[in-house]
Amino acid sequence: MNIHSVLSDRVYQALSFLVNLPINVSLKIHPSTKSEYGDYQIDGVMDIAKKFGMSSLCLARKLVDTLDLNGIAYKIDVISPGFINIFLDPNWLSQCLICVLSSSRLNIVTVIPKKTIVVDYSSPNIAKEMHVGHIRSTIIGDAFVRICEFLGYHVVRSNHVGDWGTQFGMLIAYLESIKIDLNKKITLSQLEIFYRFARRKYDQDPYFSKRARDCVVRLQNGDSRCLKIWNNLVKLSMLENQKIYDRLNITLNLTHSMGESTYNSMLPEIVKDLKKKGLALENKGAIVIFLDNFKNKRGKPMGVIIQKKDGAYLYSSTDIACIKYRCEILNAYKIVYYIDSRQHQYLKQIWSIAQKAGYVHNCILEHHTFGMVLGKNGKPFKTRSGATIKLTVLLNEAIKRARKLILNKKPNISKKKLDILSEVVGIGSIKYFELSKNRIINYIFDWDQILSFHGNTALYIQYAYTRIMSVLKKSYKIFKQHSFKNKIKLTTKNEKQLAVHLLQFEEVILFVYQNGTPHVLCSYLYNLSVLFSVFYEKFPIFYEENEELRISRVLLLSLISKTLKQGLNLLGIKTVNEM
Incomplete structure (x- = not known):
C-alpha cells in the first residue's frame, strides 16, 4: 500500500488535462508536517504556473477541480499562493488498513521483472581481526541488502575481502x-x-x-x-x-566471499585489453592509465597504475576486473558499494576506466559513502591506550551492559531468558544506534544513548513491541474470533494519525532503497512507537466498553506490531515477545 503512489497517479493525471507538463518540472507530494495542513500536501504548483505564465493560485484551483479523489479524500484545500492540502477519508484509510493487515507482506508489491543488484559491503582484511572500522559498512550494507530482497530484487552479496596484494x-x-x-x-x-x-x-x-x-x-x-x-x-x-x-x-x-583473488585470472587479459584500446600506456616500466577528467596537483591528467614494473598487479586492476565480472557475468542492473567516503575519488576513477573500456553495460554504479565512528573526544573511536577496538570486544561489552540493565529491571529473571534477552538487546542496540545515524556523517559512540529506554533507540522500539504483544496475548480470543472481518474504526485523531503513518511504510522502504538511508526507516519506526504509546495511554483497550471499538483497536495494534517487527527485521534487529 502506497498512499504517495495513489495520490501521484491521480494528481499527474489531472495535471495532464490542464497543461503539457515539462519534463524538468515536477510536483512534490509529501506528508504534511502539521495536522491543520491535512495529511498530504502538494508543492510545486508555483513553478509549473510560472513556466506557462499562469497564476499559481488559479492553476492550483483548476487542479483541485479536475482532481478525482472521490472516496480517498474528504476535503482538499487550496492555500495562497498555490499550496494544496489533502485530508484523507477515514473510511478509505480503514479499508486500506484491513488490506495491509490481511497481507503477509503488509500489501507491499515486489518489483517486476526481477533485476540483479550486487552489493559490495563489509570487506574485512585477511589475517586481521574485524574492528570498529568495519561496523558501518557491514551493518548498513546488510540492512540495504535485506530491503532490496524484500522489494523483490535478486541480490548478490559481495564480501570483497582483502585477500590479495x-x-x-x-x-x-x-x-x-x-x-x-x-x-x-x-x-x-x-x-x-x-x-x-x-x-x-x-x-x-x-x-x-x-x-x-x-x-x-x-x-x-x-x-x-x-x-x-x-x-x-x-x-x-x-x-x-x-x-x-x-x-x-x-x-x-x-x-x-568474493575477494580480490576471485579476479586474479582476469588481470593479464584486462591489462592487455586496456592497452589494445589505447587506454593504458607504458610509463617508466609500469602500465598506467591517464584520466583527463581527473587532474593532479599540477593540473595534469591523473595517472592510475594498473601494473607495476615488476609485473605485480594493484588494487586498481583488480577493481576494474571486478566491475567487468559483475556487469558481464552477474548481469548486474545496479552495483552498490558501501565503502569509506575517503575512497570516493578512487572509485570514480575506476568507474571511469571501466566505462571507457566498455565494461559497463546499462549498469548503475552507486557509492553509498559513510563517515567515521568517533569517541566523545571527537576523534576516531579507540581504546584508552589508542588501539583500534575489536568488534568482538565491542559486542561482548554491549551484551555485558545489556545484562546489567536487564537485571536492574528484572532481578528474578531466569538465566536462560537473561542470556537470550541480553544478546537481543545488546546486539540490537549497537546495530540500531549505527543505523539510526545518517550514514554520510560522522557520529559519536555513546553507551548511555545506545542502551536507553528513552528516545530513538532500539530498546524503546523493542519495548513498545513487547507491550503490544502483551496486549495481543490477552486479546487472543477476540482477535482469533473476529480477525479481518471487522472494520478498523478511526474515531479519534490519534487513531487517524496511526493509520496514515502505518500506510506510509512502503513509501519509507522505497525511499531507503532509492537513497541507501536506513536512518529514515529508524525514524519511521521510532515515530510509530511514539504514536502507539500516546494512543495506548489515552485509550487502554481493556477499559473500552464498546465491543466494536475494542475489536477495532486490537486489530490496529496487531498491524502496529507486524509493522514494527517487519521494519526491525529489515534492519537486521531481532524482537522478543517479553521484556
Whole structure:
C-alpha cells in the first residue's frame, strides 16, 4: 500500500488535462508536517504556473477541480499562493488498513521483472581481526541488502575481502622466515601480530622487502607453496569473521566471499585489453592509465597504475576486473558499494576506466559513502591506550551492559531468558544506534544513548513491541474470533494519525532503497512507537466498553506490531515477545 503512489497517479493525471507538463518540472507530494495542513500536501504548483505564465493560485484551483479523489479524500484545500492540502477519508484509510493487515507482506508489491543488484559491503582484511572500522559498512550494507530482497530484487552479496596484494607477500615471506607450522592451531590475533612484525621488517629491511615483493608475484602467478599458505590464512580469517557476522545477525556467509583473488585470472587479459584500446600506456616500466577528467596537483591528467614494473598487479586492476565480472557475468542492473567516503575519488576513477573500456553495460554504479565512528573526544573511536577496538570486544561489552540493565529491571529473571534477552538487546542496540545515524556523517559512540529506554533507540522500539504483544496475548480470543472481518474504526485523531503513518511504510522502504538511508526507516519506526504509546495511554483497550471499538483497536495494534517487527527485521534487529 502506497498512499504517495495513489495520490501521484491521480494528481499527474489531472495535471495532464490542464497543461503539457515539462519534463524538468515536477510536483512534490509529501506528508504534511502539521495536522491543520491535512495529511498530504502538494508543492510545486508555483513553478509549473510560472513556466506557462499562469497564476499559481488559479492553476492550483483548476487542479483541485479536475482532481478525482472521490472516496480517498474528504476535503482538499487550496492555500495562497498555490499550496494544496489533502485530508484523507477515514473510511478509505480503514479499508486500506484491513488490506495491509490481511497481507503477509503488509500489501507491499515486489518489483517486476526481477533485476540483479550486487552489493559490495563489509570487506574485512585477511589475517586481521574485524574492528570498529568495519561496523558501518557491514551493518548498513546488510540492512540495504535485506530491503532490496524484500522489494523483490535478486541480490548478490559481495564480501570483497582483502585477500590479495602486497600484505600477503609480506606475511608469506615472514611466515617462511620463522618456519611457522600452519597445520597447528593458530589464532587470528596471533596472525595479526605476525603481520605487524612483517610490516616492520618490510619497512626496515631491504632484503626482506624484496623477498616480500617476490612472494606477491609468485602468489599472483600461482606458486603452489605460496597458494597453500595463502589458503590457510584465508580460511582461518573467514571462519573467525563468520562468528562476528552470526553474532551481529548479518546475512553474509562464507559463500558470499568474493575477494580480490576471485579476479586474479582476469588481470593479464584486462591489462592487455586496456592497452589494445589505447587506454593504458607504458610509463617508466609500469602500465598506467591517464584520466583527463581527473587532474593532479599540477593540473595534469591523473595517472592510475594498473601494473607495476615488476609485473605485480594493484588494487586498481583488480577493481576494474571486478566491475567487468559483475556487469558481464552477474548481469548486474545496479552495483552498490558501501565503502569509506575517503575512497570516493578512487572509485570514480575506476568507474571511469571501466566505462571507457566498455565494461559497463546499462549498469548503475552507486557509492553509498559513510563517515567515521568517533569517541566523545571527537576523534576516531579507540581504546584508552589508542588501539583500534575489536568488534568482538565491542559486542561482548554491549551484551555485558545489556545484562546489567536487564537485571536492574528484572532481578528474578531466569538465566536462560537473561542470556537470550541480553544478546537481543545488546546486539540490537549497537546495530540500531549505527543505523539510526545518517550514514554520510560522522557520529559519536555513546553507551548511555545506545542502551536507553528513552528516545530513538532500539530498546524503546523493542519495548513498545513487547507491550503490544502483551496486549495481543490477552486479546487472543477476540482477535482469533473476529480477525479481518471487522472494520478498523478511526474515531479519534490519534487513531487517524496511526493509520496514515502505518500506510506510509512502503513509501519509507522505497525511499531507503532509492537513497541507501536506513536512518529514515529508524525514524519511521521510532515515530510509530511514539504514536502507539500516546494512543495506548489515552485509550487502554481493556477499559473500552464498546465491543466494536475494542475489536477495532486490537486489530490496529496487531498491524502496529507486524509493522514494527517487519521494519526491525529489515534492519537486521531481532524482537522478543517479553521484556
